[in-house]
Amino acid sequence: MSDKVKDIKGWTREQMAELCAQDIPDGSYVNLGIGIPELVAKFVPKGREFIYHTENGLLGMGPSPKAGQEDPELINAGKKAVTALSGASYFHHGDSFAMIRGGHIDVCVLGAMQVSETGDLANWSTGEPDAIPAVGGAMDLVAGVKTIFVITQHITKDGAAKLVEKCSYPLTGQKVVTRIYTDLAIVEVTPEGFRLRALAPGVDFDEVAAKTDAPLLPMM
């Protein structure tokens, strides 16, 4: 990074995605959630290749097509136009979720509303009475994919902690998240609870601990 960023505090969305991408092994089968997780695809480390799965029936998903080249019958789970790379394959929803539920996808990167210190994830509903429930494939992904990473801001816009002792929102899955990439830190979910793994520039342990609603263990 250039000198310019010295004064910058925390990581950008792109940096969070890049850090996450660095933790994904070469040759992994990867499913990226809608939103910030999609950025991971931009930061595949040199020498590595990831194969992207989208749950609506495509393995070997490529980047967005050029403007004007969109095909309404070639989309991703977020219903955006995508492309298919060499070596891709199409399949139906039954087979697609067999890949997910059967433990064949190596890594899934998702957004979060809350993550608990035991790895519980809440990312589908605020549980408000008038909210229309909508779960999509999130519960299948967290139950079936081998490794679940979360990318999220460390706190909400209102300043509430998203890393908590116990989720107050309805769960997407229990004990599923293993690592969280936030604007402030990388935090690991361990049997002992949250453990700091890396600090963003200009951020110290105390700040991360203060913005986490559960005990935070120091770096090993």
Place this chain on the structure above:
Amino acid sequence: MSDKVKDIKGWTREQMAELCAQDIPDGSYVNLGIGIPELVAKFVPKGREFIYHTENGLLGMGPSPKAGQEDPELINAGKKAVTALSGASYFHHGDSFAMIRGGHIDVCVLGAMQVSETGDLANWSTGEPDAIPAVGGAMDLVAGVKTIFVITQHITKDGAAKLVEKCSYPLTGQKVVTRIYTDLAIVEVTPEGFRLRALAPGVDFDEVAAKTDAPLLPMM
């Protein structure tokens, strides 16, 4: 039939198969068991078309190929060389038995060791202690196919009845057979028990009843 057959008593294997074929509606999806049931394919009534399913992954199975044209990778469930007709499709065993178990096959014609008056079928094992159990797809077929017809000799070579009150051999399935085509008669399995539906030439009710180890109801 010609005058010649007047003196012949009972039906041949071919005639049993022909009678059975006449009871299969046009456009039916049909699975034929190994042995006499295979002969049904020779007697498709004029103006009708049956589509044959073989559980090893082919819909639209055609007749045996000419000598020298056999393909060891195009076989039926009896592991004999077959052909594929126009409109055929190949699929894996999971999908093939989804067709069977899911009730998509209209008619299955099977051989039998015993059929009970409630439609129980025994056709896979004598239950003898040293017999090597081998069931293949028979239990899946009787559990899943809409209509199960049986073609069999009325009695065994030793003179024992095959149509019985209760099967003594291990069952293939319970309450599954609806009609039996034998060399002597066509017998329907009804809620009241066996009911005669047709007599073979030179055979009378008393003979069929005597060779059936369960009450036989007369033709309606």
Place this chain on the structure above:
Amino acid sequence: MINKHVKSVTQAVADISDGAVIMIGGFGEAGSPIELIHALIDLGAKNLTIINNNTGNGEVGLAALIGTGQVKKMICSYPRSSHSKVFPELYRAGKIELEIVPQGTLAERIRAGGAGIPAFYTATTVGTPLSEDKEIRNIKGRDYVLEYALKADFALIKCEKADLMGNLTYNKTARNFNPIMCMAATTTIVQAHKIVPTGDIDPEHVITPNIFVNRVVEVSDPLIESKLIAEGISYP
């Protein structure tokens, strides 16, 4: 020769009656049989239960069907859309029922319905509100939820090519729920981009074998949902 070709979408859906359970293929607009859905709107059958991953977009296709009030209940995984207020308004007004099912469980329940599996266990939803009233079973140290098969009276399907016997192929991610819905309905009605003579589809490339298909109708120039929405069109 067996011929499942019907001449019009109107004719294809004509026997759908009030109270029918109908699976509709598609994931968003991809693979959505929009002409068949519009024919169902024209037909006017009511009290329908619709199984689809979503609740439609804009005021065409599935959203339009919901908008007419013909749908009593939706079974889906994701009833939200950035382009449609039809479902949310009816739902908040208590005028439509909703059974929310995770996408993979929805797919597997449909596949089970087609494959003669009445029920199965899955880890999806364990520990979440969506399994609260369901049976949990521990198998080899992990908890699983019991889920039941879904079946339907009709399936409305979009495919790329159909032959006259009803063998189907699909186009890219428009495949999605269509093949498994073909398996799970008593009567499967298909709109094909192109109908070809029987024998034109390589037996190795058939995705839906004809045993799962009852009727095929050609819609050679189908409406594109996103274009209709961009143009502000609503149906009927």
Place this chain on the structure above:
Amino acid sequence: MINKHVKSVTQAVADISDGAVIMIGGFGEAGSPIELIHALIDLGAKNLTIINNNTGNGEVGLAALIGTGQVKKMICSYPRSSHSKVFPELYRAGKIELEIVPQGTLAERIRAGGAGIPAFYTATTVGTPLSEDKEIRNIKGRDYVLEYALKADFALIKCEKADLMGNLTYNKTARNFNPIMCMAATTTIVQAHKIVPTGDIDPEHVITPNIFVNRVVEVSDPLIESKLIAEGISYP
């Protein structure tokens, strides 16, 4: 570029160890990976559990593997053959275990293993000796048997074409158990009639997506079991 190509069948099976559970594709000789099986015989791994629909023919392929005494247990639907005495002799001598599973239940248990379904219900075997010790459940008025998923450490697979990433197509009825076994094994080893560059297989025609495949080896001129048997050949 991802490349799953290995140079020899020997190398492809080298890490199969004693006690492994192995699914072997094929229905009779169709789709049977005979060169991989012979490599497994050469390797000599023992106490194997083998999952296949049958028990092999003559004294080659699966029958030869059983004949060496490497197999502790067979899981299959039909362990009889008009051309082989290998299995019956070992079985009657109490030297090999047998788990008999109806063909469709075998297929579905394998598919369940691959699809992350730990258990499911089926009507197959209800009221027969094969469900005597199993759990029965009445669902909507009909009795069903609870069956558990099958998984394996390795799958030995035969396919027609494989690309370097591991996408597969099959030939006619040689497809049979192969695609579902690819899904249910930790390590899937494939012998392909022909290996092609990645991109040569149309994404619409891929039967086994590469996610289910670990190694591909080309066997361009495979042995034909029935010919070997007709010639009286035995392996090794």
